[in-house]
Amino acid sequence: MNVRLALFIVCLLTLSVLxxxxxxxxxxxxxxxxxxxxxxxxxxxxxVKAAGVAQPDGDQMLWSTQTTNTRAGKDTWR
Structure with a gap:
């Protein structure tokens, strides 16, 4: 094995550990x-209760990016 390659590997391993x-x-x-x-x-x-905020209206914003679940409204915020 080339000495430079061995030295490089040792330095790389040492740096990784650090x-x-x-x-x-x-x-x-x-x-x-x-x-x-x-x-x-x-x-x-x-x-919603723990944060002390009002229940959100409508679907959760990312809900429209999926098509496999048919829930709507407040059920999308769980």
Missing amino acids: VLGGFALAAPRGDTPPDIIARGGQLYDSW
Whole structure:
């Protein structure tokens, strides 16, 4: 194997480890607080109620891009 190619591969692997290791260090640590988990459940159950906003009228904006589901109106916002 060419020495330059071997050196290139070693440098590339080293750089990859450093970059991916940096992402791992940037991740949040510890447990998620219970209030955050509860808020996620509230949003999943009824995002309109949890956000304190009025129920949207009509179809969800992206609904017209699909053709396989026949729901309409407020059912398209779930």
